[in-house]
Amino acid sequence: MHISSLNAYEIIASGGYPTLEVTLELSDGSAGVASVPYGASAGSYEATVLVDGDSNRYNGNGMLTAIAHIDQVLAPVLTKQSFVSQAALDNALIGIDGTVNKKKLGGNTILAISLAYAKAVAQSRKQPLYLYILEEFKLPTVRSLPKPMMVTVEGGKHADNSTDLQEFCLSAIGSKPIREHVRATLEAYHLVKKILQKNGLSTNVGNEGAFAPGGITSNEQPLQFLVNAIEQAGYEPGKDLGISIDPAASEYYQDNMYHLKLEKTNFDAKQMIDYYRDWLKKYPFVSIEDPLAEDDWDHWPIMQALCAEHNVPLIGDDLTVTSVKRLQKAIDLKAVSGVLVKLNQIGSLTETIQCCQLAQKHKLMIVPSHRGGGESNDTSMVDVAVAVGAAYIKVGPTRGERVAKYNRLLEIERQASA
Numbered sequence: 001m002h003i004s005s006l007n008a009y010e011i012i013a014s015g016g017y018p019t020l021e022v023t024l025e026l027s028d029g030s031a032g033v034a035s036v037p038y039g040a041s042a043g044s045y046e047a048t049v050l051v052d053g054d055s056n057r058y059n060g061n062g063m064l065t066a067i068a069h070i071d072q073v074l075a076p077v078l079t080k081q082s083f084v085s086q087a088a089l090d091n092a093l094i095g096i097d098g099t100v101n102k103k104k105l106g107g108n109t110i111l112a113i114s115l116a117y118a119k120a121v122a123q124s125r126k127q128p129l130y131l132y133i134l135e136e137f138k139l140p141t142v143r144s145l146p147k148p149m150m151v152t153v154e155g156g157k158h159a160d161n162s163t164d165l166q167e168f169c170l171s172a173i174g175s176k177p178i179r180e181h182v183r184a185t186l187e188a189y190h191l192v193k194k195i196l197q198k199n200g201l202s203t204n205v206g207n208e209g210a211f212a213p214g215g216i217t218s219n220e221q222p223l224q225f226l227v228n229a230i231e232q233a234g235y236e237p238g239k240d241l242g243i244s245i246d247p248a249a250s251e252y253y254q255d256n257m258y259h260l261k262l263e264k265t266n267f268d269a270k271q272m273i274d275y276y277r278d279w280l281k282k283y284p285f286v287s288i289e290d291p292l293a294e295d296d297w298d299h300w301p302i303m304q305a306l307c308a309e310h311n312v313p314l315i316g317d318d319l320t321v322t323s324v325k326r327l328q329k330a331i332d333l334k335a336v337s338g339v340l341v342k343l344n345q346i347g348s349l350t351e352t353i354q355c356c357q358l359a360q361k362h363k364l365m366i367v368p369s370h371r372g373g374g375e376s377n378d379t380s381m382v383d384v385a386v387a388v389g390a391a392y393i394k395v396g397p398t399r400g401e402r403v404a405k406y407n408r409l410l411e412i413e414r415q416a417s418a
């Protein structure tokens with residue numbers, strides 16, 4: 001069986017700019033269609049998102065260069081070959097690119113092909129994508145499905161005039177069917193809306209479909225709102241539902257200081273950690289992601305020790321960028337106890353799974369995530385989450401490209417129990 005055709009074209013992502021979609025056919029007639037997202041607060045060490053840079057089209061964000069690479073360079077090579085495994089295909093693509101951050105072909109280009117191939121082979125084998133991934137990479141049997149980590153209030157680069165910290169999430173706790181976790185989380189989400197309204201704050205949404213309350217006066221207020229909402233929904237904070245935050249601190253870090261506009265304060269790393277220390281005592285955290293900047297390696301181990309005291313996983317995102325190399329460094333330094341996983345941060349399915357395998361080996365919490373810049377309706381991240389036995393998926397509560405992820409998770413649950 002070989003790749004018989006490869007077609008790439010632009011589709012529009014949720015951010016209003018094009019992204020890449022690829023349709024790949026195998027010689028037995030099976031086909032896979034995959035599209036890729038892009039970030040708004042992308043880490044500096046992520047794989048390149050190759051855009052045209054032609055300011056006459058989409059402010060430079062067109063995908064025609066990536067499409068030309070596929071049409072002229074990759075399709076002629078790939079359609080002549082058959083690949084013995086997903087890794088063989090991905091390694092061939094990585095080899096043709098030949099750069100560290102996939103800057104020649106683009107991580108978006110390579111990932112779109114990688115995922116379209118995975119979906120085509122899964123179809124050929126008559127398997128759901130997660131099962132294909134599980135078998136292809138010989139992953140351990142999955143015991144439970146990932147729970148919702150639902151972005152509920154957002155700020156930072158994902159909204160105007162909202163919090164400095166980027167995300168405040170409702171995270172489901174306990175073992176019950178995913179549909180019940182989704183229900184509980186959304187019930188609390190709706191109460192956050194009421195609480196915001198009562199406080200005279202807007203309930204407009206940001207990039208990820210979470211509330212972006214312009215005019216909010218502190219970075220701590222959303223934590224209180226989330227706890228109140230959990231209680232008002234009839235759930236117990238810390239038992240049924242908890243809180244995850246993603247400050248995305250690289251975005252407010254400059255000249256060795258953390259700049260919080262709402263508090264009109266500049267913190268050094270130690271003061272920033274003390275700020276979180278206070279919160280850890282007061283709120284029912286399920287996880288904390290990127291509380292410090294992506295290059296602030298010296299202070300991550302201190303933050304990790306603090307989180308460990310409170311039994312709260314510390315998750316790397318911009319720090320680790322789904323890279324085995326950066327995750328290994330974080331493990332060696334005892335800098336994290338969890339990892340966010342974004343396929344397009346590294347730019348191929350194989351490397352994403354390798355990063356998850358490293359996390360599994362070290363018993364880290366795994367959280368595959370949507371992107372805040374532009375998402376598509378592609379749900380591969382959910383199948384990856386299921387295959388690697390992830391604890392959570394981090395996805396926003398509304399907007400079609402977000403709920404597509406929850407609906408895929410619910411579909412997998414229904415099929416698994418059928």
Ligand code: PGA
Pocket residue numbers: 038039040041042043166246248317340369370371372373
């Ligand atoms: P991004 O943010 O996709 O805009 O980079 C999401 C996150 O930081 O988790």
Ligand code: ZN
Pocket residue numbers: 246248289290317318340
């Ligand atoms: Zn993040």
